Amino acid sequence: MEDTPARLADKPSWLLTQxxxxxxxxxxEGFVEAGARGYHYRVLAALDEFGVASQAELGRRCNMDRSDVVAAVTELEEKGFVERTQDPKDRRRNMVMVTELGRTQLCRLDRALDQAQDDLLGPLSAQERQTLTRLLGVLLTHHQRG
Amino acid sequence: MEDTPARLADKPSWLLTQxxxxxxxxxxEGFVEAGARGYHYRVLAALDEFGVASQAELGRRCNMDRSDVVAAVTELEEKGFVERTQDPKDRRRNMVMVTELGRTQLCRLDRALDQAQDDLLGPLSAQERQTLTRLLGVLLTHHQRG
DNA sequence: ATGTGTATGTTGGTGGCGCCAACGTTGGCG
DNA sequence: CGCCAACGTTGGCGCCACCAACATACACAT
Known part of the structure; x- marks a missing residue:
């Protein structure tokens, strides 16, 4: 493999994005085996943790655009992982609810994702993993406000 | 802002991708003002550092697919930032060369990118920045072989 | 020299993710 | 009542990563 330009190789943003x-x-890799992608996992995870939610709520929790939530929820609904019903209290909203099948799928995705974390952090010690996670967390929370 | 699911928030891969x-x-933000995007910067940086190169070489250096190199070089050529000539020693290859105008553009992009680094790492101390960069570097080089 | 394999450039296409504009419907509030 | 805001939905865009297929041209072994 040829060397990558130093201009890139030492820039945090390059390391980060690559x-x-x-x-x-x-x-x-794990997701496709389950017929899923990132957006599906995010939605299922949010529903499992916080219960029934509107699509707008899901979008805010998962950092997704409203329009992308529509697509994701529709796909999950087609596979029977969530149910979408109109909120009687507010007829603008949909109440999205995870099904039992959906929880099963979430578990499956969780396992795949845990494996991915191990593979990702492979060469790091437990200490280093913690440091990395902390630093990334600091930066992420910082950039989610400005 | 509603809370994001814990399943996501504490996963390194989530922190990383977000x-x-x-x-x-x-x-x-800096690139678009200069009418550029990431691929253009990568190519210009590689050409500036290593001189004339074939497109395949650029692809390997910059982690880009051959077909994407074609598009990027074509766009850079249209703007006069690079020149593309056939290699007389190997008529399969194109020799891509950065122009003076291209170097100017590269400098402009460099300034924008440096600013971006500062914004990105804002809340971190110099020490922490170095630690983060080191850890990311370790992981990246590890994953570029397996 | 001939054929086989491989590298290169090129075209065209796919998918994930993030984002935006617009519209109709519905609620909230002055 | 009228205005504004929120919601869901549709349709579209751009960037990045990736793949398959092809024609050309080189490299090398036989």
Whole structure:
């Protein structure tokens, strides 16, 4: 493999985005086997943790655009992983609810994702993993406000 | 902002990919003002550092698919930032060369990118920045072989 | 020299993710 | 009542990563 330009190789944003590619690939490998993708996992995870939610709520929790939530929920609904019913209290909203089948799927995706984390952080010690996670967390929360 | 699911929030791959979104956004903001995008910067940086190169070489250096190199070089050529000539020693190859105008553009992009790094790492101390960069580097080089 | 395999450039297409504009419906509030 | 805001939905866009197929041209063994 030829050397990559130093201008890139030492820039945090380069390291970050390139490593994110690997992270996405590792996670995706497990997801595709289950016929899913990242958006599906996010929605299922949010529903499992917080219960019934409107699509707008899901979008805010999962950092997804409203329009993308529509597609994801529709796909999940077609596979029987969620149910979508109109909220009687507010006829603008849909109440999205995870099904038993959906929870099963979520477990499956969880296992794949845990495996991906291990693969991703392979060469790091437990200490280093914790440090990395902490630093990334600091930066992410910082950038989610400004 | 509603809470994001814990399943996501504490997963390194989530932190990584979400932060990469911010990194990409910060970099892009500067790039679009110059009428460029990431692929253009990569190619220009490689040409500036290693001189004339074939497109396949550029692809390997910059982690880009051959077909994407074609598009990027074509766009850079249209703007006068690179020149593409056939290699007389190997008529399969194109020799891609950065122009003076291209170097100017590269400098402009460099400034934008440096600004993006600062914005990205804002809340971190110099020490922490170095630690983060090191850990990311370890992981990236690890995943570029397996 | 001939054939086989491989590298290169090119075209065209796919998918995930993030994002935006517009529209109709519905609720909330002055 | 009228205005504004929120919601779901449709349709579209851009960037990035990736793949398959093809024609050309080189490299090498036989």
């Amino acid at each position: 490593l994110a590619v690997h992270a996405h690939r590792l996670a995706s | 932060l990469a979104v911010h990194a990409h956004r910060l970099a892009s």
